[in-house]
Amino acid sequence: MDLHHKPTVDLQGYSPELRALLFDYTLQLADTSLILGHRLSEWCGHGPILEQDLAMANIALDLIGESRSYYQYAAELEGQGRTEDDLAYLRDAVEYKNPLLVEQTNGDFGDTVMRQFLFDGFHYFLLKELQNSPDKGLAGIAAKSFKEASYHVKWSAEWIIRLGDGTEESRRRIQKALDNLWIFSGELYTMTDTEKALAQAGFIPDYSGLLSQWEAHVAKIFAEATLEVPQNVFMQKGGKTGRHSEHLGYLLAELQYLQRAYPGLEW
Amino acid sequence: METIIEKSLEEAFEEKIANEIRIEPKDWMPEQYRKTLVRQISQHAHSEIVGMLPEGNWITRAPSLKRKAILLSKVQDEAGHGLYLYSAAETLGTSRDQMVADLHSGKAKYSSIFNYPTLSWADIGAIGWLVDGAAIMNQVPLIRTSYGPYARAMVRVCKEESFHQRQGFEIMMTLCNGAPAQKKMAQEAFNRWWWPTLMMFGPKDAESPNTEQSMRWKIKRFTNDELRQRFVDMMVPQAEFLGLTVPDKDLRWNEAKNGYDFGEVDWEEFWNVVKGNGPCNKDRISTRVKAHEEGAWVREAALAHAQKRAEREAVNQA
Numbered sequence: 001m002d003l004h005h006k007p008t009v010d011l012q013g014y015s016p017e018l019r020a021l022l023f024d025y026t027l028q029l030a031d032t033s034l035i036l037g038h039r040l041s042e043w044c045g046h047g048p049i050l051e052q053d054l055a056m057a058n059i060a061l062d063l064i065g066e067s068r069s070y071y072q073y074a075a076e077l078e079g080q081g082r083t084e085d086d087l088a089y090l091r092d093a094v095e096y097k098n099p100l101l102v103e104q105t106n107g108d109f110g111d112t113v114m115r116q117f118l119f120d121g122f123h124y125f126l127l128k129e130l131q132n133s134p135d136k137g138l139a140g141i142a143a144k145s146f147k148e149a150s151y152h153v154k155w156s157a158e159w160i161i162r163l164g165d166g167t168e169e170s171r172r173r174i175q176k177a178l179d180n181l182w183i184f185s186g187e188l189y190t191m192t193d194t195e196k197a198l199a200q201a202g203f204i205p206d207y208s209g210l211l212s213q214w215e216a217h218v219a220k221i222f223a224e225a226t227l228e229v230p231q232n233v234f235m236q237k238g239g240k241t242g243r244h245s246e247h248l249g250y251l252l253a254e255l256q257y258l259q260r261a262y263p264g265l266e267w
Numbered sequence: 268m269e270t271i272i273e274k275s276l277e278e279a280f281e282e283k284i285a286n287e288i289r290i291e292p293k294d295w296m297p298e299q300y301r302k303t304l305v306r307q308i309s310q311h312a313h314s315e316i317v318g319m320l321p322e323g324n325w326i327t328r329a330p331s332l333k334r335k336a337i338l339l340s341k342v343q344d345e346a347g348h349g350l351y352l353y354s355a356a357e358t359l360g361t362s363r364d365q366m367v368a369d370l371h372s373g374k375a376k377y378s379s380i381f382n383y384p385t386l387s388w389a390d391i392g393a394i395g396w397l398v399d400g401a402a403i404m405n406q407v408p409l410i411r412t413s414y415g416p417y418a419r420a421m422v423r424v425c426k427e428e429s430f431h432q433r434q435g436f437e438i439m440m441t442l443c444n445g446a447p448a449q450k451k452m453a454q455e456a457f458n459r460w461w462w463p464t465l466m467m468f469g470p471k472d473a474e475s476p477n478t479e480q481s482m483r484w485k486i487k488r489f490t491n492d493e494l495r496q497r498f499v500d501m502m503v504p505q506a507e508f509l510g511l512t513v514p515d516k517d518l519r520w521n522e523a524k525n526g527y528d529f530g531e532v533d534w535e536e537f538w539n540v541v542k543g544n545g546p547c548n549k550d551r552i553s554t555r556v557k558a559h560e561e562g563a564w565v566r567e568a569a570l571a572h573a574q575k576r577a578e579r580e581a582v583n584q585a
Binding site: 034038041042044045046047048049050051052053054057058060061064065067068071084085088089108109110161162163165166167169170173254255257258259262265266267 | 323330331332333335336342343347388438441442561568572
């Protein structure tokens with residue numbers, strides 16, 4: 001039973017340069033979903049409420065399923081015979097392209113919810129646009145993922161409000177999570193050369209348009225949650241071009257352990 | 268007067284049991300029947316929740332994205348089973364909070380099998396194949412158990428469990444057909460899980476204090492020893508098919524009884540693990556307690572927010 005979507009796209013009309021750009025970008029989307037899904041899956045069995053254990057596993061499953069579709073499509077774009085697992089399990093941290101935000105450790109439930117909230121808004125508005133991409137591969141995966149992201153964005157916003165406008169302790173914790181994670185939010189919207197080139201060619205949206213929608217969403221939820229956005233923050237970046245935090249190496253050591261210890265086997 | 272009413276209630280109850288009519292939450296039932304059910308259903312729910320831990324241990328290390336997704340979804344199913352079993356037990360008048368407190372204090376038990384560690388990827392296959400296989404054997408008869416909410420919960424649980432077992436067997440098959448290192452991994456996991464799985468059916472009939480009454484009330488449908496024998500008879504051919512050696516030198520086919528004779532379970536180990544001296548008892552409970560305690564502020568916040576919201580709505584409506 002495969003729950004993921006496998007795109008089959010006619011790539012004949014693409015120049016090698018375009019294919020390389022699309023490969024790079026698809027891989028970035030795949031890495032982002034996988035790393036965040038992996039982080040969320042670490043909660044499984046350890047959630048604060050059984051119902052939320054289930055909810056986080058659900059979101060993790062959506063993201064891992066989505067990453068599989070992207071990896072499969074990336075492999076198709078590359079055309080070198082690599083598989084989804086080759087791409088996920090046999091690349092080192094410097095080759096991973098996810099933004100720094102999603103590799104940050106789980107911390108407490110508030111940190112996890114904040115990381116998710118900052119990402120979900122971006123993810124939601126991006127997928128909404130990406131469904132209209134002239135590239136049918138990306139558009140197809142985006143259409144399926146958009147439905148899931150619509151649920152995620154609601155889940156994390158509700159928890160931001162609950163924790164912000166809950167008890168004194170929960171407000172202190174979620175505000176601290178915001179203070180710590182805000183620095184990683186800018187990278188989501190800082191376009192890499194690949195993203196700029198694809199936006200220019202009309203394959204993906206320009207992120208400045210996404211940013212204004214995201215800012216409005218975030219401001220509205222933070223106001224309801226009585227949270228204050230840190231001011232004049234120097235935004236970190238680097239993940240999307242392979243410069244990661246120290247956390248990613250450990251995450252990959254765990255994720256890739258069996259494939260690295262027993263190369264070339266079927267599992 | 269009262270004893271006459273009580274007697275007729277009891278007669279009506281016994282009549283339903285005899286006629287295979289389900290007992291429902293609002294029906295009169297003997298106190299001991301209620302107690303037995305709360306004990307059994309909550310134990311079952313706890314087993315699902317604690318059972319998430321040994322398998323959850325491999326989610327982050329699953330060897331392919333497909334295996335990772337399947338394992339995560341399996342462990343998530345277990346959380347779901349826990350939820351509806353807690354709900355079924357709640358219909359008997361015990362709250363989930365109370366049941367969870369009993370688990371954390373050590374008063375309530377859960378299946379001892381989850382006090383064994385998962386040491387390699389093959390353990391995930393072995394658990395699916397053997398442990399879920401034994402669970403199915405224990406649980407399928409419960410679809411006909413006399414208490415309605417429990418029986419209905421079991422319909423759904425069993426459906427998902429049989430999917431789990433298939434995926435466990437499939438992992439074992441992939442390993443057994445793979446490289447020598449994988450086959451070795453499979454055999455090693457099988458060696459460790461075989462005996463603890465046989466212990467899942469509980470003590471021998473002669474030493475099972477609850478069996479007789481539970482059978483009479485049709486909570487239980489088969490004895491521990493009957494189910495254990497069936498399990499061995501079912502699994503030995505499967506192990507042969509996989510090319511695995513059953514770690515029991517006394518195992519042999521008995522033509523006369525049309526089943527296998529097999530060695531004696533290590534009952535000293537069994538009772539020790541039940542009493543808390545298994546390899547992971549302390550870890551499992553402290554992990555659950557930690558999650559619960561560290562989640563306290565989240566539950567308090569959710570409650571406080573819901574109250575604030577209700578108050579605001581009341582003001583708006585006034």
